Every structure is written in structure tokens, then in C-alpha cells.
Amino acid sequence: MLGDGSLERLKREGRIVVVGASLAGLRAAETLRAEGFAGSLTLIGDEPHEPYDRPPLSKQVLLGRAAADRTALPRLRSVDATWRLGVPATGLDMAAGRVRLADDDEVPYDRLLIATGVRARAWPREAEAELDGVFVLRTRDDSAALARRLEEGPKRVLVIGAGFTGSEIASACRERGLAVTVAERGAAPLVGALGGVVGAVAAEMQREHGVDLRCGVMVTALEGDASGRVRAAHLSDGSTVETDVVIVSLGAIRNTEWLAGSGLGAGPRGIACDAGCRAFDIRGIVTDDIYAAGDVARSPHPLFGYQFLSLEHWGNAASQARIAAHNMISESTDRIPHMEVPAFWSSQFGVNIKSVGVPSLGTEVLISQGALRDHRFIGVYGYQGRVIGAVAFDQARWLPFYQELIETTAAFPPPFPTVDRCSDGQRPLDADFPDPSVPTHGPTVTLGGYSPADRRMTFTPAH
Amino acid sequence: MTQSLLHQILDYANRANPYPIYEQLRKTPVHHDDGGPYVISTYYEIRSLLHDPRISSDARNLASTAGDPLAEPAQEEESALPPGFLRLDPPEHDRLRRMTNRPFGPPHSPHRVDGMRGELHDIVSGLVDGIGDPGRIDLVEQFSYPFPVTVICRLLGVPREDESRFHTWADTIAASLDPDPDADPTERGKGANDARMQLGMYLAGLIEERRKNPGDDMLSQLATAKGEDGSMTTMELLSTAALLLIAGHETTVNLITNGMLTLLRHPDVLQRLREDPRLAVPVVEELLRFEPPVQLVPQRTTLADIEVRGVTIPKGASLWLVLASGNRDPQRFEDPDRFDPDRPDNQHLGLGSGIHSCFGAPLARLEAQFALAELARRLENPRLLEDPPPYRQNAVLRGPRHLHISCDGIRP
Ligand SMILES: Cc1cc2nc3c(=O)[nH]c(=O)nc-3n(C[C@H](O)[C@H](O)[C@H](O)COP(=O)(O)OP(=O)(O)OC[C@H]3O[C@@H](n4cnc5c(N)ncnc54)[C@H](O)[C@@H]3O)c2cc1C
Ligand code: HEM
Numbered sequence: 094m095l096g097d098g099s100l101e102r103l104k105r106e107g108r109i110v111v112v113g114a115s116l117a118g119l120r121a122a123e124t125l126r127a128e129g130f131a132g133s134l135t136l137i138g139d140e141p142h143e144p145y146d147r148p149p150l151s152k153q154v155l156l157g158r159a160a161a162d163r164t165a166l167p168r169l170r171s172v173d174a175t176w177r178l179g180v181p182a183t184g185l186d187m188a189a190g191r192v193r194l195a196d197d198d199e200v201p202y203d204r205l206l207i208a209t210g211v212r213a214r215a216w217p218r219e220a221e222a223e224l225d226g227v228f229v230l231r232t233r234d235d236s237a238a239l240a241r242r243l244e245e246g247p248k249r250v251l252v253i254g255a256g257f258t259g260s261e262i263a264s265a266c267r268e269r270g271l272a273v274t275v276a277e278r279g280a281a282p283l284v285g286a287l288g289g290v291v292g293a294v295a296a297e298m299q300r301e302h303g304v305d306l307r308c309g310v311m312v313t314a315l316e317g318d319a320s321g322r323v324r325a326a327h328l329s330d331g332s333t334v335e336t337d338v339v340i341v342s343l344g345a346i347r348n349t350e351w352l353a354g355s356g357l358g359a360g361p362r363g364i365a366c367d368a369g370c371r372a373f374d375i376r377g378i379v380t381d382d383i384y385a386a387g388d389v390a391r392s393p394h395p396l397f398g399y400q401f402l403s404l405e406h407w408g409n410a411a412s413q414a415r416i417a418a419h420n421m422i423s424e425s426t427d428r429i430p431h432m433e434v435p436a437f438w439s440s441q442f443g444v445n446i447k448s449v450g451v452p453s454l455g456t457e458v459l460i461s462q463g464a465l466r467d468h469r470f471i472g473v474y475g476y477q478g479r480v481i482g483a484v485a486f487d488q489a490r491w492l493p494f495y496q497e498l499i500e501t502t503a504a505f506p507p508p509f510p511t512v513d514r515c516s517d518g519q520r521p522l523d524a525d526f527p528d529p530s531v532p533t534h535g536p537t538v539t540l541g542g543y544s545p546a547d548r549r550m551t552f553t554p555a556h
Numbered sequence: 557m558t559q560s561l562l563h564q565i566l567d568y569a570n571r572a573n574p575y576p577i578y579e580q581l582r583k584t585p586v587h588h589d590d591g592g593p594y595v596i597s598t599y600y601e602i603r604s605l606l607h608d609p610r611i612s613s614d615a616r617n618l619a620s621t622a623g624d625p626l627a628e629p630a631q632e633e634e635s636a637l638p639p640g641f642l643r644l645d646p647p648e649h650d651r652l653r654r655m656t657n658r659p660f661g662p663p664h665s666p667h668r669v670d671g672m673r674g675e676l677h678d679i680v681s682g683l684v685d686g687i688g689d690p691g692r693i694d695l696v697e698q699f700s701y702p703f704p705v706t707v708i709c710r711l712l713g714v715p716r717e718d719e720s721r722f723h724t725w726a727d728t729i730a731a732s733l734d735p736d737p738d739a740d741p742t743e744r745g746k747g748a749n750d751a752r753m754q755l756g757m758y759l760a761g762l763i764e765e766r767r768k769n770p771g772d773d774m775l776s777q778l779a780t781a782k783g784e785d786g787s788m789t790t791m792e793l794l795s796t797a798a799l800l801l802i803a804g805h806e807t808t809v810n811l812i813t814n815g816m817l818t819l820l821r822h823p824d825v826l827q828r829l830r831e832d833p834r835l836a837v838p839v840v841e842e843l844l845r846f847e848p849p850v851q852l853v854p855q856r857t858t859l860a861d862i863e864v865r866g867v868t869i870p871k872g873a874s875l876w877l878v879l880a881s882g883n884r885d886p887q888r889f890e891d892p893d894r895f896d897p898d899r900p901d902n903q904h905l906g907l908g909s910g911i912h913s914c915f916g917a918p919l920a921r922l923e924a925q926f927a928l929a930e931l932a933r934r935l936e937n938p939r940l941l942e943d944p945p946p947y948r949q950n951a952v953l954r955g956p957r958h959l960h961i962s963c964d965g966i967r968p
Pocket of ligand 1: 112113114115116117118137138139140146147148149150151180181182183208209210211212230231232258348351386387388389404405406407408410436437438439440
């Protein structure tokens with residue numbers, strides 16, 4: 094490709110196809126045009142909507158402060174492209190360079206970007222999942238339907254799973270004055286992402302806001318009435334919760350089924366790609382023309398020993414997409430690696446939670462600023478004597494400092510004093526993450542070992 | 557013998573254009589002359605120190621103030637107010653700032669600043685209406701100076717009939733922050749203390765009155781607040797009100813004056829602004845980068861030995877963060893000495909960063925946008941009568957003492 098003009102030709106008259114028309118797909122398309130790609134650009138999305146933003150779906154939309162159909166992503170520039178919305182891609186022929194669509198159409202490509210993201214894990218018992226009043230929350234339509242139901246003033250809402258999304262839903266319901274029960278298999282909310290010490294704060298927040306929080310229990314069955322409406326849930330401790338709305342918030346499944354048999358290195362853990370976003374095939378050999386970005390991708394991260402990391406983070410999707418797009422139309426020497434430090438935010442029960450790095454890799458946590466009891470603090474996570482992550486509860490302005498500690502693999506525990514050091518911060522505590530072999534509800538970061546080939550994947554646990 | 561860079565910064569001869577000194581300074585991002593403060597001048601280093609929890613804004617953590625020419629003498633009089641939250645660390649800083657923010661900004665008061673638009677417009681047009689002889693205007697005296705004090709009065713809820721007294725105190729206090737080398741320092745200090753005292757007593761009276769008859773002004777709400785953080789003591793209230801007045805006065809004056817000066821030096825931009833008042837938004841951002849009213853932040857100290865760019869700064873040292881130099885750092889801003897309102901990604905340091913970043917920022921921005929757009933629209937063919945204009949002494953809150961301009965007339 095070097096110097097033979099083929100790159101110039103690609104930029105002038107090549108065909109680029111993007112599958113998945115959400116955050117990552119849109120930002121990639123914008124970048125391609127901004128960087129001078131003049132060929133044909135096709136975006137394929139199975140949802141009928143123009144790209145929209147998901148974070149408000151569990152926040153403002155459920156509060157009735159924003160309508161679900163008013164969440165379109167802001168356009169950073171205009172994009173000249175063919176939009177194939179409402180049609181899923183159903184297959185990939187790598188040899189021929191074609192994407193197959195559900196309407197039997199085929200779209201040829203010179204470069205392909207896969208940004209199909211994840212979907213909500215459904216309630217595993219199908220008949221129960223179909224009861225009226227049982228919801229998941231991933232899409233605009235999910236959110237609109239749920240918001241409508243909340244508007245009707247249900248007597249009680251049950252949220253299954255207290256990860257970030259489940260907790261945000263519970264928070265919105267309480268703000269609307271609805272009675273809420275949260276059932277979480279782990280010892281506390283957010284325990285998979287932030288550990289037990291910080292999870293205990295999340296639990297306190299929920300209870301102070303009147304959530305009926307039940308941890309260490311599983312929902313074993315949902316029960317409907319004669320008209321097919323959900324009326325109760327049965328819990329593993331033998332109790333029953335009468336409820337008319339159930340929100341299943343059990344984490345996500347990567348949208349890779351459509352790639353089965355294609356020869357691409359795609360599976361339940363996502364699509365393995367290199368730091369330049371090029372996808373691997375199932376032999377572990379990197380492809381030249383297929384790229385992946387966003388929630389569906391997993392890529393080696395230099396800060397974490399080059400283990401494959403998959404992130405369900407907004408900021409990651411946006412920046413990885415830009416890099417993938419840039420690299421698709423660049424000489425190999427001009428490509429850039431995707432190695433941003435992960436960052437995530439959530440707002441619930443009036444508290445702004447923000448994290449950098451990968452707290453869930455930590456074994457210890459030091460409350461370096463503020464106090465747990467005030468729900469206003471910074472927790473720094475340590476792994477093998479270095480700082481690997483940090484979380485801020487209403488203290489986000491300090492995070493750039495902790496990000497720098499992560500980037501420079503600074504020693505843990507940090508040996509220096511800081512402003513606002515309280516008694517909580519005298520020594521590190523056991524971060525108290527659950528046993529990684531017991532899945533919690535929807536960790537938003539997963540570390541996937543060193544092998545790009547999913548079937549030989551060895552999970553390297555956080556402990 | 558060449559003068560140390562530190563003294564060159566303070567030297568009045570360099571006031572009109574300190575930027576070449578900053579350029580020198582950036583060659584040693586952590587500059588330290590024996591016994592003096594550690595002077596930080598590059599963008600990324602300043603930014604990270606502003607987010608560094610090992611850095612304190614509380615002067616009680618300083619090992620010594622000897623050698624720092626900008627250190628303030630410890631206040632000894634009994635009447636002295638406790639420091640406002642600008643000079644405090646968390647958790648006290650956070651608590652006071654949160655309580656002050658409750659009646660000022662989102663989430664509790666998202667409309668306070670926006671709701672002042674009409675008032676800002678009226679104040680600005682009133683000042684321009686009153687300019688008089690277009691042949692010789694001192695923009696500082698006639699416009700920039702009175703504007704922010706009026707705004708703070710309205711924000712706090714100072715009754716109109718008391719505003720002129722407020723202006724007199726504010727002027728005296730501001731003058732004490734700008735030492736005139738020819739004036740008698742003890743006299744000046746006494747004048748300022750008297751003014752502080754009278755202002756304090758006036759505010760204390762107003763607070764009493766507002767506790768009894770609260771309105772929807774900020775002082776009433778601060779005085780009667782009972783939020784999750786409890787309520788402020790009268791002393792806390794007084795120092796907060798004084799902080800708002802002082803932090804929002806000279807700074808805004810200088811932003812507007814620097815703004816007009818810069819626009820008159822860049823007539824093409826002035827013309828664009830005249831045609832499209834919406835340009836005021838990026839113009840003000842670029843001004844905060846290009847001619848920041850707060851040139852450096854002197855009140856910071858280290859809680860531990862810290863290393864910056866290979867230099868160990870010892871615990872208790874005093875730091876100067878030269879925001880105006882960081883704003884001209886070519887590592888961060890392309891062609892930094894060019895005034896360019898179309899600059900993308902203009903994340904300047906003009907309003908600070910981190911937990912002490914300017915509390916009044918939304919108001920300050922709006923004030924400057926209104927002021928500059930209105931001046932651009934109404935002054936016909938404005939010209940500088942003197943370039944550079946005479947500056948105030950103050951190297952930290954840097955700006956012209958007078959800005960003499962003339963124009964052909966004033967549009968209605
Ligand atoms: C309720 C909610 C709240 C969130 N809150 C936060 C937050 O506060 N902070 C944060 O950092 N992140 C948050 N996130 C995560 C963030 O929204 C995601 O990281 C981001 O949307 C990922 O973008 P993406 O483009 O990679 O994937 P997605 O947004 O999942 O988009 C993938 C798109 O591809 C489509 N697709 C899938 N398969 C096919 C196919 N075969 N053919 C065609 N199209 C297909 C999907 O339908 C979808 O439209 C939240 C997510 C949700 C759901
Ligand atoms: C153009 C005008 C202004 C500029 C350039 C400016 C600049 C700054 C800067 C640089 C800081 C940070 C100081 C530090 O880090 O120690 C600051 C803090 C502050 N400013 Fe402003 N300011 C302006 C206007 C205002 C106004 C109008 C108000 C009040 C209404 C105000 C109130 C404050 C307060 C209270 C702080 C202290 C914040 C804290 O410590 O948390 N400022 N300002």
C-alpha cells in the first residue's frame with residue numbers, strides 16, 4: 094500500500110461501510126469526512142433512528158425532563174453518506190469484502206468498521222420476560238416505553254441488578270416518588286465495578302433515598318396475572334415482592350452473532366482488535382481492512398500489561414471510533430494507537446460518580462480525600478503496588494491528578510499527604526471485589542487476557 | 557547585572573507587555589531563585605498543579621513568606637474577616653463554595669445568571685448613554701470600572717440608594733491592591749482598612765435586615781439558607797460577600813478594558829463583532845487566553861515535597877502559577893501570540909482550573925460579552941488615543957489604569 098497510490102485511490106473513490114449507526118458509527122463517519130475521505134460511505138444500523146445518545150435514557154428521560162426522541166447525538170459536522178437504517182447486517186464475507194443485510198442486499202466494502210455495540214441481557218426465562226411490565230433498558234424505544242409506564246404511577250418498581258444502569262433507574266424512580274425495590278446478587282450496588290468498600294456507600298445512598306435494597310439475593314421467578322401482566326417476583330431468600338414494573342438490568346451482550354462463521358475473531362467477549370483498531374481474524378492474525386470500535390471492541394491496553402480490555406464507556410466509544418476512522422485511511426506510519434485511560438461517569442441519588450483507570454482491577458483502595466460517610470470522597474485503587482484506578486464521588490475536579498498517577502504507574506499507596514485527608518484515608522483497605530468467577534451484574538470493564546482468539550481466551554482475574 | 561526574571565515580572569516597566577518575559581520564563585518551566593517562590597510557567601505543568609491535591613491554597617501551610625514579594629502580610633487586626641473560600645482548602649472550601657453556589661448556579665439556581673441578562677443590558681447601555689464627549693473618553697473611568705460593582709450590588713441585593721457608597725468602598729479597597737509607589741503606604745493601608753471596616757459593617761446591617769425580610773437576592777438566600785450543609789455564620793457570610801465583591805471587581809474591569817484595547821488593535825475582529833454580536837462569545841474566550849486579567853496565582857503552597865519536571869519543590873514552598881504564560885505556551889496553543897477568536901479547543905487557564913476555578917465565571921463571561929458587543933455596536937469609528945495606555949502597578953491583576961479613546965459619535 095505504500096507509495097503505490099492505492100491509499101490515495103481509497104480516499105478518493107473507495108467504499109467504506111460502517112455497521113452500527115450509534116455513537117461510535119457516527120463519530121467515525123464524521124472523522125472520515127473531516128479527514129478528506131471522498132469515496133462512498135454507507136452506515137448500516139438495525140435501529141430505525143438516527144444516532145442518539147444513551148446516557149440520558151436512564152437519567153433525564155426517566156425523570157420526564159427530556160423526551161426519548163429528543164436525544165439525537167449532536168452532529169459535529171455534516172456527513173455525506175448513505176444511511177441504511179432499520180436493517181440489520183446478518184453476515185460478513187471477508188474474502189469477497191461484502192456485508193450481507195437482512196433484506197438480502199449485499200454491500201461491498203474496501204474498508205469495514207464494525208461498531209455494533211452491545212444489547213441488554215434479557216431475563217433468561219422467555220415466558221416471564223414477555224410479561225407486560227417487564228423491561229430492559231438499552232435503546233431509545235426501551236426508555237420511551239419505560240418512561241411512559243413510570244408516568245402511569247406504578248405501585249412498586251423492581252430493579253433486578255444494581256450495576257450503574259440499574260442504580261440510575263432506581264434513582265430516577267425514587268426522584269419521581271415511586272416505591273422501588275432493588276435486588277442485587279452481590280453484596281452491594283456497583284460492587285463489580287467499584288468493590289465492596291465503595292459499594293457500601295452506594296448502598297447507603299440507595300437506602301437514604303428510600304430504596305428497598307436487597308443484596309445477596311437473586312430473583313428466581315417472575316409471576317404474571319391472568320392478563321399477562323407481571324404482578325410479583327420471587328426471591329432466592331423465599332420472599333416475594335409484589336410489583337407492577339420489573340426492570341431487568343443484568344448487563345450486556347455483545348452484538349457479534351451476525352459475524353458467526355465469518356472467520357473474524359468475534360465472540361461473546363467482543364471483537365478483538367489491535368491498538369490501532371484493526372480486527373483480528375480467528376487465527377489471531379490482524380486484518381488489513383476490518384476495524385472495530387466502541388462497546389463491541391476489545392483491544393490491548395498498554396497501561397494494563399497489553400491485556401485485552403473491553404469497555405462500555407461513552408468516552409471510549411467516541412475516541413476509539415475517531416482513531417479507527419483515521420487509521421482506516423492512513424499509511425501505517427501515520428496510524429495512531431488507542432490508549433486513552435478509561436473514564437466513566439454516572440449520576441445517581443444526587444451524586445456525581447466518576448472513575449478513571451480500571452478500579453475493578455484493584456485489590457486495595459485508599460480513601461485519599463474526603464470521607465466515605467459524607468458520600469464525598471476519592472478512592473484510589475492499587476494493584477501490585479501501583480495505582481490502577483480512581484473513583485470520585487462528587488469530587489470529580491481532582492481526577493486529572495489521579496489519571497496522571499495511573500498513566501505514570503505511580504506507587505500505591507500514594508505516599509504523600511493531600512488536602513482533605515480524613516481518618517478514612519490513614520491506610521489502604523481491602524477493596525473487596527467479589528470473586529471474579531461469580532459474575533456480578535454488568536461490570537462495565539472486562540479484562541480479557543492476552544489472546545486475541547476468543548476460543549483460547551484465558552481470563553486473567555483481577556485478583 | 558541582569559535583573560532576575562521574578563523581578564522583571566514585577567517591574568512596572570514591563571507592565572504593558574510582560575509576554576516576552578514569560579517566554580524567557582518558559583525555558584525553565586520550574587523557575588526558582590534562591591529563597592523566592594517557585595514560578596511555574598508552562599501550560600501542562602500549571603494545569604496539573606491546579607488539580608494536584610498536594611497543593612494548598614491556605615497560607616497557614618506556608619513554611620515562610622520571606623522571599624515572596626507577593627506574600628500578604630498576616631492580618632493581625634481583630635476586625636479582620638476570616639479568609640474567603642479562595643484561601644481555604646477542602647473540606648471548608650467545598651462546603652462554603654457549595655453553599656454560595658446554591659443561590660447562584662445549577663443545580664439549585666440554574667436561572668440566576670441568565671436572569672440577569674436584561675439588567676446587564678440596561679446597565680451597559682446606561683453607561684454608554686452617559687459617556688458624553690466622544691472626542692475623549694476614558695473607558696476605564698466611564699465604563700469598565702463602574703460596571704462590575706453595579707452588577708455585584710444587584711446580585712447581592714444592595715439597595716439602589718446605597719450603591720454609590722458601595723462604589724466608594726470598592727474603589728478604596730481596589731486601590732490598596734494596586735500600590736502606587738508614590739503614595740504613603742501607611743496612609744493607603746489605613747484608608748483601605750477603614751473602607752473594609754465600613755463595608756463589613758454595612759453588609760452586617762444588610763444581612764440582619766435580609767434575615768428579617770428576605771428577598772430573592774443572593775444575600776437574602778445566603779442569610780436564610782438551611783440546606784444539607786446547614787447555614788453560614790455571619791462571619792462566613794461577610795467574608796463570602798467580600799470575596800465576591802473583590803474577586804469579581806478588578807478582574808472584570810480589566811477583562812473589559814483589555815478587551816477593548818485588543819479589539820482596537822485588531823480592527824478586523826472589531827468589525828466582525830459589530831456585524832455579529834454572537835462573536836462576543838469566542839472573543840471573550842480568546843481574551844481570557846490572550847490578555848488574562850489574573851496573570852498569575854500567587855497563593856499556593858506544597859503540603860509535601862513534590863517533583864515537577866525533575867525539580868523537587870520542598871514542602872511549604874510558595875508557588876506562583878503564571879496563568880498568562882501558560883496561555884501563551886506554544887506546546888499547547890498554536891501560534892500563541894496571535895489573537896484569534898476562531899481558535900479551536902481554546903481551553904485557556906484564564907479562569908483557573910480545578911476546585912478553585914472561577915466561581916463567578918458564567919457571570920464574568922456574560923458581563924464581558926454584553927460590554928464588548930455593546931461598545932462595538934455603539935461607538936462610531938473608535939480609535940486609541942494612546943498605545944500602550946498607562947497601566948496600574950499591579951502585576952497580578954494587570955490592566956490599564958486609563959484607556960483613552962475617541963470616536964466620531966455614539967450610536968443610539
Ligand atoms: C441507559 C444507558 C446509560 C448509559 N450511561 C452512561 C454513562 O453515564 N456514562 C458512560 O460513560 N457511558 C454510559 N453508557 C454507555 C454508552 O452509552 C455506550 O458506551 C455507548 O453507547 C457505546 O457506543 P457504541 O456506538 O459503541 O455502541 P451502541 O451505542 O451500543 O451502538 C451500537 C449500534 O449498533 C446497532 N447494531 C447492533 N447489531 C447490529 C447489526 N447486526 N446490524 C446493524 N446494526 C447493529 C445497535 O442496534 C446500535 O444501534 C450508558 C448506556 C446505556 C444503555
Ligand atoms: C473576568 C473576570 C474574572 C476573571 C479573569 C477571574 C479569574 C479567576 C481566577 C483565575 C480564579 C482562580 C484563583 C485560584 O485558583 O486561586 C478565580 C477564582 C474566583 N473568582 Fe473569579 N474571575 C473573574 C470574575 C469573577 C466574578 C465576576 C466573580 C464573582 C461574582 C468571581 C468570583 C471568584 C471567586 C469567589 C473565586 C474563588 C473560587 C474558589 O476558590 O473556589 N470572579 N477567578
